[in-house]
Amino acid sequence: MYRYDGFDAKFVAERAAQFRRQVTRRLAGELTEDQFRPLRLMNGLYLQLHAYMLRVNVPYGTLSSKQMRTFAHVARTYDKGFGHFTTRQNIQYNWIKLEQAPDIIKELANAEITSIQSSGNCIRNITSDQYAGCAKDELSDPRIYCELLRQYSFLHPEFSYLPRKFKIAVTGSPNDRAAVAVHDIGLRMHRNEQDEIGFEVLVGGGLGRTPYIGQTIRNWLAPEDLLSYVEAILRVYNMQGRRDNIHKARIKIIVNQMGIDKYRELVDKEWEFTKNGALKVPDDEIERIRAYFAPPAYERLQDLTAELAVARKADRAFDRWLRGNVIEHKVPGYAIVNVSLKAPGRVPGDITADKMDAVADIADKYSFGEIRVSHRQNLVLVDVKQSDLQQLWRELFALELATPNLGLLSDIICCPGLDYCALANARAIPIAQDISHAFSDLDELQRIGHFTINISGCMNACGHHHVGHIGILGVDKRGEEYFQLTLGGSSDQQASLGDRLGPGLPQAEVPGAIRKIVDTFLKRREHEERFIDTYRRVGIEPFKEAVYGSESQAA
Amino acid sequence: MSQMIIANRLIDGLVVFLVSGGQWDTAIAQGALIEEDSEAQRLLEVAKQDQARCLVIDPILIQVRVENGQVRPTEIREVIRAFGPTIRTDLEDMGPAVVISREADRRADGAGHLRRSTKE
Numbered sequence: 001m002y003r004y005d006g007f008d009a010k011f012v013a014e015r016a017a018q019f020r021r022q023v024t025r026r027l028a029g030e031l032t033e034d035q036f037r038p039l040r041l042m043n044g045l046y047l048q049l050h051a052y053m054l055r056v057n058v059p060y061g062t063l064s065s066k067q068m069r070t071f072a073h074v075a076r077t078y079d080k081g082f083g084h085f086t087t088r089q090n091i092q093y094n095w096i097k098l099e100q101a102p103d104i105i106k107e108l109a110n111a112e113i114t115s116i117q118s119s120g121n122c123i124r125n126i127t128s129d130q131y132a133g134c135a136k137d138e139l140s141d142p143r144i145y146c147e148l149l150r151q152y153s154f155l156h157p158e159f160s161y162l163p164r165k166f167k168i169a170v171t172g173s174p175n176d177r178a179a180v181a182v183h184d185i186g187l188r189m190h191r192n193e194q195d196e197i198g199f200e201v202l203v204g205g206g207l208g209r210t211p212y213i214g215q216t217i218r219n220w221l222a223p224e225d226l227l228s229y230v231e232a233i234l235r236v237y238n239m240q241g242r243r244d245n246i247h248k249a250r251i252k253i254i255v256n257q258m259g260i261d262k263y264r265e266l267v268d269k270e271w272e273f274t275k276n277g278a279l280k281v282p283d284d285e286i287e288r289i290r291a292y293f294a295p296p297a298y299e300r301l302q303d304l305t306a307e308l309a310v311a312r313k314a315d316r317a318f319d320r321w322l323r324g325n326v327i328e329h330k331v332p333g334y335a336i337v338n339v340s341l342k343a344p345g346r347v348p349g350d351i352t353a354d355k356m357d358a359v360a361d362i363a364d365k366y367s368f369g370e371i372r373v374s375h376r377q378n379l380v381l382v383d384v385k386q387s388d389l390q391q392l393w394r395e396l397f398a399l400e401l402a403t404p405n406l407g408l409l410s411d412i413i414c415c416p417g418l419d420y421c422a423l424a425n426a427r428a429i430p431i432a433q434d435i436s437h438a439f440s441d442l443d444e445l446q447r448i449g450h451f452t453i454n455i456s457g458c459m460n461a462c463g464h465h466h467v468g469h470i471g472i473l474g475v476d477k478r479g480e481e482y483f484q485l486t487l488g489g490s491s492d493q494q495a496s497l498g499d500r501l502g503p504g505l506p507q508a509e510v511p512g513a514i515r516k517i518v519d520t521f522l523k524r525r526e527h528e529e530r531f532i533d534t535y536r537r538v539g540i541e542p543f544k545e546a547v548y549g550s551e552s553q554a555a
Numbered sequence: 556m557s558q559m560i561i562a563n564r565l566i567d568g569l570v571v572f573l574v575s576g577g578q579w580d581t582a583i584a585q586g587a588l589i590e591e592d593s594e595a596q597r598l599l600e601v602a603k604q605d606q607a608r609c610l611v612i613d614p615i616l617i618q619v620r621v622e623n624g625q626v627r628p629t630e631i632r633e634v635i636r637a638f639g640p641t642i643r644t645d646l647e648d649m650g651p652a653v654v655i656s657r658e659a660d661r662r663a664d665g666a667g668h669l670r671r672s673t674k675e
Contacts, residue, residue, distance in 0.1 A: 027566065029609040047612060049636050051568035097567035347642060418632060419640035427635075429642055479630060 020102035044115030060128035061089035065360035070111035072356035123153035130374035142172035163241030164249035181495035204255030207461035232271040296368040301333020324404035344440035349377035417457030424457035426474025426481035467491035562611035
């Protein structure tokens with residue numbers, strides 16, 4: 001893992017002290033809310049419906065057990081005993097008191113964690129594949145480049161007041177688990193014929209009010225050019241992006257208005273000046289950062305296929321969990337374990353302080369003290385010995401963290417919605433709870449297969465509804481909450497935006513509509529097709545008819 | 556339809572209601588019911604002075620109605636602000652993980668509405 005050097009530690013400590021002085025001045029009446037708001041937002045502190053909310057960065061979703069214990073401590077000491085992992089691999093606390101915020105930020109700084117740049121029109125937390133460094137299908141570890149970009153973009157003066165926020169995601173695997181196509185910049189690693197690593201660069205992806213899939217601006221970018229090229233993209237955006245209309249301020253708008261060819265031309269022109277300058281990344285700098293992400297001291301082991309088969313046969317629940325939540329590791333004898341935060345009826349992404357501590361202990365015991373956060377709001381233990389799997393499963397099961405639903409219908413992405421968020425139009429969490437409760441039969445979930453449901457409480461799309469196989473968007477219709485369904489979205493390497501199914505439904509009708517969509521899928525499915533494959537083959541009409549009846553065809 | 560003034564308290568962000576003595580209270584039951592528009596505007600000015608004095612943030616007028624002796628905002632957003640999140644603890648198979656209510660933040664007279672489980 002990356003560890004702070006002397007500069008990082010000093011800077012973050014100074015920043016915490018600075019924020020304390022700002023809060024003191026606000027509480028003393030020396031700053032108005034208008035003056036103070038930008039200062040608190042620069043430290044990730046929002047004011048939501050019920051209290052202040054603090055958003056804390058988990059850089060590219062990687063945490064140490066010590067940091068997880070700090071999260072638990074903050075939840076227990078300063079909040080109501082829980083935290084919420086978000087679709088940007090961060091954690092949010094919902095019940096923060098302004099007067100205590102400086103203490104929290106100081107405690108986080110002591111554990112090498114910050115909330116800086118978790119808000120505002122700057123480069124936000126760089127996100128990545130939650131299995132980075134361990135996945136069998138990975139070409140190279142994306143965290144090295146995430147960290148390079150993090151250091152480059154941290155309080156970069158030129159990019160601290162962009163037209164709007166800016167999100168970068170990196171995948172080192174052809175199977176995209178980081179949703180790079182729906183980011184302002186998506187970096188997709190490839191290997192060329194000379195066996196060198198490079199990046200395909202996507203630009204202009206994003207969700208929100210005007211969703212777009214990112215377009216390839218460059219097929220191949222050598223790692224040494226990563227910073228200069230990203231800077232050229234940012235610089236063109238900083239100059240061309242709209243500051244007159246918040247709804248048209250993201251890079252996706254400008255890229256799609258002028259067209260990718262024109263945008264590429266402007267970037268290339270800018271890049272000419274900087275390409276061979278100070279931002280060229282020397283190999284030894286990449287190697288310096290790579291050393292922070294050196295693999296842990298793996299033992300020389302064999303895969304335990306036969307032994308695990310015996311254990312699986314003897315215990316159906318263990319078998320189900322192993323098939324569902326455990327992923328192949330690149331090192332023989334090890335496995336990647338997904339920790340589900342999606343037990344039936346639970347709030348997706350929420351976890352109590354006690355469970356955070358328990359996960360930290362488990363990570364120390366079984367996974368070299370490291371924990372990952374996925375953008376689908378689950379946790380991951382990436383380096384578990386296969387010989388420990390059964391015991392680990394028992395411990396997770398006792399904590400209700402072993403629901404074997406990874407990638408299944410009840411593994412729902414859900415934003416905080418109107419239960420917490422000042423921007424929301426409708427509640428998202430009760431819908432997620434209703435659906436996961438209605439689909440809690442594990443046999444049925446496995447029969448349905450891979451299925452994503454993403455729920456947002458407003459069109460800002462923090463719940464990524466556009467790219468859910470089923471997307472659910474909460475809207476306000478004359479003071480009532482309604483929910484619009486979209487079908488066919490996907491955020492993987494074949495990213496697509498969902499198609500609107502029809503008029504919004506009241507909350508009570510949503511689980512029933514999901515049931516009808518699933519039943520229609522099962523009737524139309526060929527072989528072992530995933531829902532998304534069936535949808536792409538048969539189109540939206542059968543689902544429309546199932547939910548709205550045949551008269552909807554004419555409407 | 557009556558009105559009431561709602562805001563967030565600066566120091567902790569909690570939702571507060573303007574009470575008739577000019578103080579703020581976390582319980583909607585304590586909030587001053589305002590019947591006349593002129594009175595509403597006068598009290599909103601009082602509230603804005605409290606904003607200038609750094610006591611509260613964003614005071615606004617909301618519509619409320621009294622049902623069975625209990626005050627309730629008419630808009631769902633303000634109902635949630637008044638009574639807390641509507642997380643379905645009844646659906647959590649293993650029992651409530653955390654207390655996500657405003658129980659600890661308010662007096663008992665507001666507690667009747669804390670755990671709503673149905674849509675407004």
